[in-house]
Every structure is written in C-alpha cells, then in structure tokens.
Amino acid sequence: MSRSATTIEIDRPPVIRSGPLRWLKENLFSTWYNTLLTVGSLAIALLLAVLFGHWALTEAHWAVIPANLKLLFVGTYPLDQLWRIWATLYMVALFLGFSGGLHRGLILQIALMVAAATVLLALLPFAWATRLWILATALSTLVGFGLGRLTRQSRTSRWLEISLWLLSFPLTLVLLKGGLFLPVVGEAHNVGGWNKWGFMLNLLGAVVGITLSLPIGILLALGRRSSLPAVRLVSTLYIELIRGVPLITLLFMASNMLPLLVPTTFRPDIVIRAMMTITAFSAAYMAENVRGGLQAIPQGQFEAAYAVGLGRMLTTLLIVLPQALRAVIPAIVGQLISLFKDTTLFGFIAILELLGMVDSVLGNLQWRGTIFELYIFIGFIFWIFCYSLSYISRRIEKNLGVGER
C-alpha cells in the first residue's frame, strides 16, 4: 500500500459580503417558503396601505377633527376662560425649563422635547392667534431654562425647585377648576361640572391617579411586608380585593352604588369619584410593583444598614426604598401608561372625556358616520402621549443604569 503525499487544503477566510441586498437575501429570501411569505406579506401590506390611503384621501371627512378640536380637547370649558388652560401649560413648561437649567441631563432633554413638540405643533394650520398661544409654551420653557442656569449655584434654588413642583399640583387644580382668586368654572358658567372637559380629563385623571397612587402603593407594599399582623392583613386584603375586580366594575360602583349609600350632601361629584376609584385601583397594582422591587433587595443590604446603626425606619427610607424603586421604574411607567389609557373608561360612566366626547360629537347630525376619522385621531393622540412616556422611561432607565448591573 503506497501512500501518496497529501496536500493540505487550507480554507480561505470567508468572504463577508454585506450590504442591503445581502441582508435581504439572508433575512427575507433565504428559502423558497420564506420568499413566498415575504412576497405574500408585502402584497397584503401594500393592499391595506392602498385601501387605507384611498379611504383617507377620498372618502374620509377629516373636517370633523378641526371643527371639533376644542370640544375634544377641553370640552365645554368656557371660551373666555381658556387662558387658564394655557396658563397651566406655561406653568408646567416653565418649571420643566427651570429644572432643566438646574440639572441639565435627562430633565433638560425632556424640556427640549416638549419645546420642540410645541414648535412642531405650531406649524400645523392653526389660526395665528392660536399659534402664538402655542409658541408661548416653548418661550416659557426657555425662560425657565435661563432662570435655572442663572441660579444653579445657589442652594435656595434647589429648594425652590422642589417646592415649585409640589405646588404645581394644587396650582393646576386651582387654575383649571377655580378657587382662591379665580372664578369657579362650572358654577358661574353654563358648563355644569367638570365632567365634560374632554381630553383634559384624561390628563388630569392620569396625573392625579399616578401622583396619589405612588405613595399609597409604597405604603401598601411596606404594609404587606410588615411584621405587624393587622397591618399585613389589611394591606393584603386591600390589594387582593382591588386586584380581583375589573376597573370598570369599580367605576360602575362609584357611579351607581355609592350614591345609593351616601347622602347627597357628602357625595363628591362624579369626576372626583372616578379619580378616587382609579387612584385606589392603581395603588393596589403599584403596591405589587413596589413589593417586587422590595423583594429584590438582598438581605445583606438590611444587615449592612443595621450594622452601621440605622434603625428600621431609616433603613427603609435611605437604603431599601431608593434601590427598590429604581429597580421597578419600568414597571411603574408601564403602570402610568396603562392608567392613562384606563381613563377612557370614564366614558362609560357618562363622563365626557376624550372617548365620551367622540360619542357626543357623533350625536351631532352634521358629523354622523365620522366614527373612523375620530377614532383614528384619538388613537393617534394616545399613541403620541404613551410613546413619549415610554421613551422617557427608557432614558431614565439608561441614566440610572437599571439593567446594567
């Protein structure tokens, strides 16, 4: 048996081809069935786009949106008092700019985003007066930013910032609803209560709900992990009872059953009842989110805190909660987004928020049958808000380094 000398073949380094064509071939047309799927899906997508485009350009009555813009956003809010809504917006923009000027970083980005959005909004075909009102929001952010930059060295400006944000909550309510020095909207004007304020109610409901449900949720979460049996029992019962019932049921109870039990004199109006309900509902979910964060804190953290002489209270406040909350920021923002969307359920208890307002607009013979136009529009509005929220949440996570440790 003779052995011939074998030549060793050396593999050449593979040629890496790239480029869009290559990507297409590898991802979309790699096999015959993938090719079929790609072509089929493209055809369906194209068909839908053409059908929708045809409808949107030729059949849809988009005039319904500009004609009812005021109703959809602020409902029956009296025209001569509209400046109060703008004032509220300017206040928030000013505070945002101020905080942005003080800290830069993320908060500045948010402020800039808001300013950019208002400038974009002003490009839409509004009346010139409306455009000026809108642009003043961006101006307000700039003024706030300038103030923040100028005073960033002083310690008092930090305190001022915190108190301003705390004050913004009651100030918003006073500005919008009235009280102190402003006439109460709904008493002096033919707009009834504030149950017909359109999209403003969705925003108010979400802000009130999230601001109040976070502290309540934290307390409930701590309560559920408490060593005191009574506190633990009450917290657990509350959380499980509320979570076991759909929100719409709770809203129906607040709308229909509460009035049967509580006499007129002590009965809060329907909007307050709805806000209380959504806060109570959200607090139970918030508690479970926070509890998830609390459970993620290793025992070592507690022990280390005790070892340096911190009491239970301080351990919770300074060591445990900051870490726990940081870990659950995505969950909390998710809760905020779903709370915001849940406010549309107010429409089912005859509160004319955005969705309820749409039904009311459809009740006008002039606008009958424009249901798709209106629903597409409000879907778009909700998408803008919810997407911005989740974008901000991603930035917060990045800034805090959540998920990188």
Add this chain to the structure above:
Amino acid sequence: MRSILKVLGVVLLVVAVVLPLIASADTLSDVQTRGKLICGVNSTLPGFGFLDSATGQFSGFDVDYCKALAAAIGLDPGNDIDFVPLTAGERFTALQTSQIDVLIRNTTWTLTRDSQALGAIFAPTTFYDGQGFLVRKSDNIKSLKDLNGATICVTSGTTTEGNLADAFREAGLTLKTKVFAKTEAAFGTFDDGGCDAYTSDKSQLASLRTISKDPSNLTILPETISKEPLGPLTRQGDDKWFDVVKWTVFATFFAEEKGITQANVSSFQSDNPSILRFLGKEGGLGAKLGLNEDWAVKAIEAVGNYGEIYTRNLGPNGLAIPRAGSLNASFKNGGLLYAPAWR
C-alpha cells in the same frame, strides 16, 4: 371621651340617614336655592341631545325642555343649567339618588318605570316614538312576516330588545338577534350586511339612515311594534316639583294651540281669559305652582312653543321626522298633544 365619640357617631348616623330625605323632599326649593337646574340628558342622540360643535353647548329636543323648565322656575336658561350626560343604564339610579333634578333623556313611559319599582313618575309625553325596522330594499322584505328567521341587529339595555321578542312571539316568527352595547356597532354591522334588519325607535332609524353607505337602498317597514312615549321624569313623592315639570310641558302645548310663539309671547294681546291666565296677567296660577306669575311666558321666551321646538330639532333641517298626521301633531290636527284647562 368615649361617650362623646359615641354621641358624635350617633349624630352623624342620624344626619346621614335624615339628610337625603330632607334634601329630596322639595326639589323645587332645592333648585331655587341652588340657582341651578340639574338636568339628566342624552349627550349622544341626534336631534334630542348632543354637544353642538359650533357653540360647545348642549342642543336638542330634550335639551330644549330642560331650558323651558329652567326658565319657568325663574332661572336663566342659558347659564343656570347643569346638563348631566347619562347612559341608558345609569339614568334611573341618577334620578333615584338625587344626582339630577329631572330626567329628560328619551325615556319610554312604561308601567314598571312609573311604579314603585323605580320610584319615578312621568310627566306628559313630549314625543311619541315607536319601534320599527330598517331593512334593505334589495332584500325584498315588505313586512314583519318576511323577517321570519332573519338576523336582527339590536342594542341591549333598553326596551327595544324586549319589544322585539314580544312582537316575534305574537306573530309566531323565529327570532335570531345580534345584540350590541352600542348603537354605532349595531347599525354598522347591519349596514355592512351582518344582519338582515336593524330595529330601534323610528326617530333613530331616520337619523341612522342618513349615515348609511347607501341610504337610498334602506327603507323603514310600515309596522310599529311598540309604544314609545318619551317624556320627562321626576322622583315619586315630590308632587310639587312634578306639577312644575308637568305644566311646563303643557305650557308648550298650550302656546302652540293658541298661536303664542317665542317671538310674540312678550307682547301677545288677547281678551281670551285662559290666554290671559297663561300670560300671568290674571288668575294667579303661577303662585299655585310655587312659581312667578310670568313662568309660562319665560318658558316660551326661552325655547318657543311645541311646534317651534319640534321644527328646530326634528324638522326638515334636522332629523326630518314628518309631524303632520303623526301622534305628535296637536289634537287639532289629529295628534295626541293636548293641554288641560288653563284655569
């Protein structure tokens, strides 16, 4: 300390139980003290109650009756009404629990609703409606009998569903329904061919036909399968308030009968004693209702007589529901609208 708390608790309990009784006993003086009429309305029904995009205010047939009532009490119909939009499911609870003073929301007068069961009481009917069917001409359905075994789209939570079942049972027909929570969904399904017929009150059929993809192919069957007298409701046990609502409605009938209109009511000249009493120039009828003497004048000034209210909201420029020859005509023209003696 303990005993003080106990006493306080008992007092609070008593207050809680007694207050609603006090509060609901005299709606008229409640409304007058409050300076505001709280009117439960529909915010989504063309012609009857909706938000007008031009003015941002409530508008419609039922809404006009809220305004007439407010004016009769001596309030400003433009500013002193709080309109509470209500869903069909909420309206009776809202009335029972004093969330509203009066319910004027296209509500059908039935025995059950008028009885102790709901604790409501019906003022005179302002609009005689009736349930009918909307079908496609191309389906060649000519009468109720042709609907045997057909699928019918209907909205739940109203008398509509019950009437439908009754009518089919009576005629010995097989009934297949598709039930929806929302009018838009029910009608949309019918319009897309998902049902053979759509049933609702004829006034609503008239308004829905206008938004169909092919209105000329739709027709309303001649049969009316139900009585749907619609009118205002108040709470039982408050007769004084009920009288005010009832006679405000009659005032709009009476004004039409005598030719008194929104334009001429303030300067109306007549020697007819009952008209003089209507105008508050003699008789002291207002005091008997607990109102000012010019209460009827104010009501007509606010919204006009029945004919004017009807034309404004349901006439040719709106829903275009023909009035002549219908039950909604004045008794002089063969209809059912009749005001009792004004003395």
